[in-house]
Amino acid sequence: MAASLKILVVVPCFNEEEAIAGVVADINRVKTQHRLHIDVLTVNDCSTDNTLAVLRTLDCLHLDLPVNLGIGGAMQSGYKFAYRNGYDVAVQMDGDGQHPADELPKILQPLFENQADVVIGSRFLEKSGFQSSAMRRVGINYFRWLNQALIGQTIYDSTSGFRAFNRKTLAVVNRYYPDEYPEPEAIVQFGLNNLRMREVPVEMRDRQGGVSSINTSRAVYYMLKVTLGTLFVYLRMRGQRARLTA
Amino acid sequence: MESLPITIQIVSLLGAGLFMLYIFRLIVKGRLREEYSIVWILCTVILIVFSVWRDGLTKISLFLGVFYPPSLIFLAAIFAIIIFLVHLSVVNSKLQNQIKNLAQEVAYLKQQTPQHQPPASASLPIQEPVLTAS
Numbered sequence: 001m002a003a004s005l006k007i008l009v010v011v012p013c014f015n016e017e018e019a020i021a022g023v024v025a026d027i028n029r030v031k032t033q034h035r036l037h038i039d040v041l042t043v044n045d046c047s048t049d050n051t052l053a054v055l056r057t058l059d060c061l062h063l064d065l066p067v068n069l070g071i072g073g074a075m076q077s078g079y080k081f082a083y084r085n086g087y088d089v090a091v092q093m094d095g096d097g098q099h100p101a102d103e104l105p106k107i108l109q110p111l112f113e114n115q116a117d118v119v120i121g122s123r124f125l126e127k128s129g130f131q132s133s134a135m136r137r138v139g140i141n142y143f144r145w146l147n148q149a150l151i152g153q154t155i156y157d158s159t160s161g162f163r164a165f166n167r168k169t170l171a172v173v174n175r176y177y178p179d180e181y182p183e184p185e186a187i188v189q190f191g192l193n194n195l196r197m198r199e200v201p202v203e204m205r206d207r208q209g210g211v212s213s214i215n216t217s218r219a220v221y222y223m224l225k226v227t228l229g230t231l232f233v234y235l236r237m238r239g240q241r242a243r244l245t246a
Numbered sequence: 247m248e249s250l251p252i253t254i255q256i257v258s259l260l261g262a263g264l265f266m267l268y269i270f271r272l273i274v275k276g277r278l279r280e281e282y283s284i285v286w287i288l289c290t291v292i293l294i295v296f297s298v299w300r301d302g303l304t305k306i307s308l309f310l311g312v313f314y315p316p317s318l319i320f321l322a323a324i325f326a327i328i329i330f331l332v333h334l335s336v337v338n339s340k341l342q343n344q345i346k347n348l349a350q351e352v353a354y355l356k357q358q359t360p361q362h363q364p365p366a367s368a369s370l371p372i373q374e375p376v377l378t379a380s
Contacts, residue, residue: 043353056361063353069346077350081357179346 005088005112007038009104010078011060012071013095017050023093024058026101034105041081042095045074071161072182076173079165083174091164099162103202107164116198117169118190120155121162125201139223143184146227150234151191156199158184169195178229181222185229192237255297262293285330 009027013020024040031038040060044052046068055062063077075092082090089111093099103121110116124140136159143158161183165173172193178185190197269286272278296302307315 061357061363063357065349066352066356067345067349069349073346073349076346077353080350081354084354 005037006086007036007089007091007108008078008082008085008087009038009040009091009093010075010082011040011042011093011095012045012074012078013042013047013051013055014045014068014071014074015047015049015051016095017047017054019097020051020054020095021058023095023097023101024060027093027104028059030101030104036104036108038104039087041078043074043078045069045071070180072177072179075182076177079170079173079177083167083170087170088167089164090170092161094161098204098206100203100205103162106200106202107162110198110200111164111166114166115196117166117195118197119164120157120160120187120197120199121202121204122155122157122160122199123202123204124156125199135219139219142223143226143230146230147184147187147191150188150230153187153191153197155187155197158187162202162204178233181226181229184226185233188230188233189237192234192241255300258293259297262290262297265293266290285326289326 011020011023011027016023020042024042027038027040030036042055042058042060042062044055044062044064046065052064055064063081065074065077069077078092079090089108091104091107093101093104099121107119107121110119140157140159144154144156147158148154163183169190172189172195173186176189178189187197266287269278269283269290273280273283303315303318307313307318310318312318
């Protein structure tokens with residue numbers, strides 16, 4: 001039953017010409033190895049390097065966004081694509097090689113067994129692999145606290161971009177998905193939509209190429225933006241729920 | 247309290263008139279949409295009214311209990327500017343949302359063109375996606 005689910009692995013790329021070929025090849029290797037029904041969809045978010053030319057030579061579907069939408073908009077393009085084309089599951093994997101394709105089966109398992117609607121690959125459940133910098137972990141702890149306070153669910157790695165959604169979740173993100181730095185905000189959105197979230201331990205690597213979208217000077221803006229976004233998503237969803245039940 | 251001297255009255259009338267003409271020109275040339283021009287036309291009308299009705303500002307200030315009439319102008323102007331800026335931010339957010347949706351649709355359409363399919367040498371995906379209306 002599990003193998004019959006149609007899976008779309010969405011890989012957002014912004015200037016990932018060095019790493020992207022390896023990422024796609026890894027996914028395709030895991031696909032044949034585990035006989036999974038996977039299509040790979042790369043989303044080129046207006047890269048300024050040769051990413052698009054590289055994508056054209058790869059064994060994958062690709063979307064080429066005409067304007068830069070940021071990670072949230074690029075991911076939503078992939079999720080909408082999955083939703084419209086009848087995929088049962090969509091997985092997000094970064095284009096820089098941080099998320100090893102070998103962990104895909106672990107991420108997919110809870111969806112196959114219908115034990116969760118959202119599966120998040122977490123670095124922190126088992127302390128192995130790349131653990132991210134100290135400053136960043138402070139931020140991640142803060143988001144964990146924020147999510148816990150708002151939706152009462154504890155997600156240890158709320159900034160992890162290694163995630164899998166089932167069709168119920170795809171219907172939600174098809175309607176709305178945060179634009180900028182979407183990961184922590186989306187968790188609150190999922191919690192308020194009563195989606196079952198599950199974290200599974202995965203090992204992550206340091207990036208294989210490219211640069212992080214978040215540097216030190218942007219960190220403060222990141223915290224502020226995500227906090228605001230999270231609070232407003234919470235208020236908006238609460239309002240919608242109140243109207244529905246009224 | 248003295249009313250405004252005649253020179254400043256003429257200058258403000260001229261200024262308001264020219265501004266109004268400029269707004270009309272922008273609309274005629276299609277560079278300003280009518281819905282955004284309403285607020286500017288209103289502002290100009292108010293300016294013209296007070297240029298002609300010289301004691302108006304003083305009278306209204308006295309009525310409202312404002313001791314220094316020009317401060318009433320600043321208060322009203324700043325208030326109007328803030329409201330209009332918020333309005334522009336709302337318009338901007340709406341546009342950004344629309345652009346995002348359009349960009350995504352363009353990407354889906356481009357994806358269906360032949361040069362966006364995976365190369366023939368590579369093994370094809372298991373099933374060609376079929377777009378369904380949503």
